[in-house]
Amino acid sequence: VKTFNNGSDPIALWHEAYPALWRATVGAPEELTPFGAAAGSPNTAALADLPEAEFPFAADEVRSRRVHGKLHLAFPLGPDEEIYGMGLTYRNLNQLHQVKNLRMGHYNGQEDGRTHAPMAFYISSAGYGVLLNTARRVQVYVGTTHPREAPPPLQDRLQPSWRPTQPGRTVDLYLDTPGVEILILGGPAMLDVVRRYNLLCGGGCLPPKWGLGFWHRAHIAASAQECVDLVDHYREQEIPLSVLGLEPGWHSGCYPCTHDWRPSLFPEPRRFIADLAARQVRVNLWQNLFIHPDCALGEALAPYCCSHTGSWGGLIPDVTLPQAREVLQEHFKREHVDLGVSGYKHDEVDDEHWLFPLFATFPSGADAEELHSLLGLYVQRLSFELFRAVNRRTYGLVRGSNLGAAYLPYALYNDCYEHREYITGLCSASLGGLLWCPEARTSNSAEEWLRRIQAVCFAPLAMLNAWASDQMPWSFPEVAAAVREVIVLRHRLIPYLYSAFADYAFQGVPPIRAMLLEPGFSAQPVVGGAARRDLHGTDNPYAHPESRDVSDQFMFGASILVAPFFAGQAERRVLLPPGRWFDFYTGAEVVGPWHTVRSDLGPVPLFVKDGGIVPLLAEGEDLQAFIHWRSLEVRHYGEAEGVFCLYDDDGETFAYEQGDWSRVELSAQRDGSGRWRGVVTRLTSGERETLPLCDWRFM
Numbered sequence: 001v002k003t004f005n006n007g008s009d010p011i012a013l014w015h016e017a018y019p020a021l022w023r024a025t026v027g028a029p030e031e032l033t034p035f036g037a038a039a040g041s042p043n044t045a046a047l048a049d050l051p052e053a054e055f056p057f058a059a060d061e062v063r064s065r066r067v068h069g070k071l072h073l074a075f076p077l078g079p080d081e082e083i084y085g086m087g088l089t090y091r092n093l094n095q096l097h098q099v100k101n102l103r104m105g106h107y108n109g110q111e112d113g114r115t116h117a118p119m120a121f122y123i124s125s126a127g128y129g130v131l132l133n134t135a136r137r138v139q140v141y142v143g144t145t146h147p148r149e150a151p152p153p154l155q156d157r158l159q160p161s162w163r164p165t166q167p168g169r170t171v172d173l174y175l176d177t178p179g180v181e182i183l184i185l186g187g188p189a190m191l192d193v194v195r196r197y198n199l200l201c202g203g204g205c206l207p208p209k210w211g212l213g214f215w216h217r218a219h220i221a222a223s224a225q226e227c228v229d230l231v232d233h234y235r236e237q238e239i240p241l242s243v244l245g246l247e248p249g250w251h252s253g254c255y256p257c258t259h260d261w262r263p264s265l266f267p268e269p270r271r272f273i274a275d276l277a278a279r280q281v282r283v284n285l286w287q288n289l290f291i292h293p294d295c296a297l298g299e300a301l302a303p304y305c306c307s308h309t310g311s312w313g314g315l316i317p318d319v320t321l322p323q324a325r326e327v328l329q330e331h332f333k334r335e336h337v338d339l340g341v342s343g344y345k346h347d348e349v350d351d352e353h354w355l356f357p358l359f360a361t362f363p364s365g366a367d368a369e370e371l372h373s374l375l376g377l378y379v380q381r382l383s384f385e386l387f388r389a390v391n392r393r394t395y396g397l398v399r400g401s402n403l404g405a406a407y408l409p410y411a412l413y414n415d416c417y418e419h420r421e422y423i424t425g426l427c428s429a430s431l432g433g434l435l436w437c438p439e440a441r442t443s444n445s446a447e448e449w450l451r452r453i454q455a456v457c458f459a460p461l462a463m464l465n466a467w468a469s470d471q472m473p474w475s476f477p478e479v480a481a482a483v484r485e486v487i488v489l490r491h492r493l494i495p496y497l498y499s500a501f502a503d504y505a506f507q508g509v510p511p512i513r514a515m516l517l518e519p520g521f522s523a524q525p526v527v528g529g530a531a532r533r534d535l536h537g538t539d540n541p542y543a544h545p546e547s548r549d550v551s552d553q554f555m556f557g558a559s560i561l562v563a564p565f566f567a568g569q570a571e572r573r574v575l576l577p578p579g580r581w582f583d584f585y586t587g588a589e590v591v592g593p594w595h596t597v598r599s600d601l602g603p604v605p606l607f608v609k610d611g612g613i614v615p616l617l618a619e620g621e622d623l624q625a626f627i628h629w630r631s632l633e634v635r636h637y638g639e640a641e642g643v644f645c646l647y648d649d650d651g652e653t654f655a656y657e658q659g660d661w662s663r664v665e666l667s668a669q670r671d672g673s674g675r676w677r678g679v680v681t682r683l684t685s686g687e688r689e690t691l692p693l694c695d696w697r698f699m
């Protein structure tokens, strides 16, 4: 236990709540918090298994005070540190020298803190994290401030040594609250900080297996028959499909929404869902929280709603009230879940332009600023619990989230549609227990179509959202074969990806990760961190802080590096982490650290670590009904021996929590004469023990 407190608002004793995870409070924390709203249960056993780490600061270095009635917290920042995280970002991973106003809203093209998951949680390159469990808006100055008693050295603009930014020595957070809980998360590596955070949330989510297949969202006005025809078209085109999403038109009234079926489009919803189930396709429903006042749900919710309607005249339920949640859950259960619906896309829980103003009031007495940042968490939890109660796992989408959400099985998305930003989103999400879906909607060219679908096939949720465009995977004949190929590859990779999600759930390792979390990818930053050097053509790219801001490539599962192309790119460079790397398709070695790939509308560039093992569904396996895999193609890459721990369970219920799961070790070994052989070893005993047939390929 460390004790230090400073300033006018004392920080309570630091208490080691879990190994290398310290807690303290300042002032009187408020009742509504993100962790409280998410309500996950920390995985204490896995937390205890993480490497040891020291409290990152010296005594008396964390300061708190009250100024202008608000709380100001200052945390030390070393001269070589880079700062990452703070929720979902789309332009930079490195937040050093940024001033951010973290608040819930639809991202508007500016990296100023308004985002779909604004989280007061940053990770330092020095290997620790700082988190404020608050639902308040937080102003953060990341190494930009200089109090008068410690000004930066004075400079002259005409001198070559002049620098535009002068690094401050603190990260300052400023918020309007009577008090807050502070968490310090130890490393020692940045990945350990992320794992500690995820395990604190309850572990990452484990989606049902079907959730990892390909998704298509139908046109907003599609009818049941059109949806069935669409699914049949997929089959004709030999493209696997796991989930069909319905957009607003399924509601009998939408914007505001009734959450009842529209009889003219879906006369027999139960039968429609069964028809799709017979084709191995699940149904996901779009919904938002703007409730139509003149419908059964609106009437039942009326006593529990906000003082103001949202845009379109919808009632907004006070989801902090158990009564409001119960009404919603009962309706969802009766009208959707019991009919076989598999999950939801929770839209528009982000922006105050449509939701409610800060001066709105709620029957629970909840503060609008806080409720605004927690709406997405409440609605995720509400629907997750609904499925949990009937022992079915769900997987879905949500447009607003916050701290504590790692265990909730929802991917974020938005309307911006900037492809590069979408890929940076994939990377930044991995720093905060979030999942991001860089959905494909439409495109201006065949090339762009292919590039977008290729990238989304390596996301946590692989989806074509054709709600407005009505585009199909085969809409551009020039690339239809390549589009089909990558969707097929996505389905074949499900055993590999499912194991990556198991590592997320039980060990906190994000399945899709920013490069900066890879061992060795980040090395010593330049002294004085603010310097910006040329990344290209230098001897050691790892020595630059920018090398950890590479966000146009990412890790997919244990050993695959994905470097997607963007439309218009004739070639691109890939920064390979230290070690040997091999082309996924040919097994040929590629030479790093910088490797250039050329584009000719070919497959998405994928590289595998030395010793990497990738289990895929065997060629003949049914890619539509893949829940029980029997035969696998197991690829091994490179020269090093390797091991892969293949996780399996029933793929759709919570029985795994009662021990109904299995692990099999796939290991590639060399015998005395140098010949490769694959060994399959059962690691667990129990019923779920049919070993998969493995066809090994030494690439």
Ligand code: GAL
Residues within 6 Å of the ligand: 220, 247, 248, 286, 347, 348, 414, 415, 465, 467
């Ligand atoms: C948007 C959402 C889109 C689509 C649309 C339907 O808010 O981001 O994906 O669902 O609503 O109205």
